Amino acid sequence: MTSNAITTKGFRLSHKLLTSMIIGASVFSIQAFAENISMDFSNEYNASSIHAEGDAYFIDRVTELTEGGINITLHTGGALGFNSGDHFYAVADGAVEIADTLSGTMSGIDPIFLLSSLPFIVDDINDAHRLYEIAKPFYEEVFEDNDQILLYASPWPPSGVWSKTAINSQDDLQNLRIRTFDRNGTETFRNIGAAPVSLSWGDVVPQLATGGISAVLTSAEAGASGSFWEHQDHFAAIQYAIPLNMVHMNKAAFDSLNEAQQAAIMEAAKLTDEHNWKAVKNRTEENYKTLSEHNITINDPVSEELFGALSEAASSVVENWLETTGENGVTIMSQFRGE
Structure with a gap:
């Protein structure tokens, strides 16, 4: 009798603990994206441009992955008063959280950003993509040294x-x-x-x-x-x-997100990078x-x-x-x- 009571009690305790864990996990899942966060995204090109379309795709993926917890507003046509030449420092200083920037305009920061616009180096989109993948760690290092992170690239047609x-x-x-x-x-x-x-x-x-x-x-x-x-x-x-635009984010803004939100941003960036390289081929x-x-x-x-x-x-x-x-x-x- 005593043995059965102990077993039953143990089962009840285990069941209670398991139930508590499940409820806790559900609450965490809900709370991970419960906080409403708003960000601005600057792009100097028209809303119909391939870059703005790619940025809109990124925003949609972020919305889906965070269940609406992160709201990003895309400002096209330089509506925030920034052009590509302003973006690097605007993002570094936190004047805007995210920007889509023509790579060559950042050559004053580091000449590595002139790579994609070197004339007659690549023959086609596949070549340009391969060059980007080789150079990506070098780009990321420059952004990291300036309190930013590289999210994804947005290639131009030739x-x-x-x-x-x-x-x-x-x-x-x-x-x-x-x-x-x-x-x-x-x-x-x-x-x-x-x-x-x-x-x-x-x-x-x-x-x-x-x-x-x-x-x-x-x-x-x-x-x-x-x-x-x-x-x-x-x-x-x-x-x-086949020059590149690069989409970069303020590091402090990224760090302020919880782990689930950060993971969602990076997953959306990965998906957008893949989307952009496919989209440019038929453009x-x-x-x-x-x-x-x-x-x-x-x-x-x-x-x-x-x-x-x-x-x-x-x-x-x-x-x-x-x-x-x-x-x-x-x-x-x-x-x-x-x-």
Whole structure:
């Protein structure tokens, strides 16, 4: 009798403990995402751009994974007053929690950020993705050293030249006032005899409208998003580069989240990274359809003479980058080239 009582009592105690554990786990699961947290996300591009669409995808994944516990508001078109050139320090200082930033605009922080826009290094999206994966630890280190974390990359379709008149040869580039988006492009087009002007995205359309520039180095994607057909008639697919935007987050804001929320942010970032690299593969074809509907003449492929002249003009750009990045640059390029 005594033995049975002890057994029964033990069972009851175990059952009570088990029930308590289950209830506790359920409460934790609910409480993990119960706190309502709001964050702002800055992007200087239009809401219809491939980058804004990728950012919206990230926000949707975060909402799902946190059961609505983290509310992120995406501000497109530079609505918060920041452009890509402002983002690095705005995020580091906590002025905005998350930003989507054109990589080359951060070259003043570290020249590693000019890697993705080095001219004529990659042949296609797969090449660009492989280069990003090799360089990712180097990017992450720079962000970490500046109180930020890298969430994911957002690749552009290949860069080309938008212009009022056709670009068929090197002669067509002479003294051309062309907008470039970072130091690599400025040096390349200066070397070939053009008159490059480095501008942030928000200044491009106003400069086209007023005649401050007559051509733009950017993708078919960007031109379609910005309705360039209102000012330009031609797009030359020179396959210049597949530059990256990078989405980065303030480290203190990330650290303020609990473990479940942090895990959700990183899982959403992983899913978005995969989504973005898939999405960009079909984007040029979609853009070309839009351009044709607006009577843009597309020069694809460009002549061997034009491509050769641009490649030669770009050779010093790559050499200079390797010199400024030192061992890190050599390591990345050696791995990329399989040396």
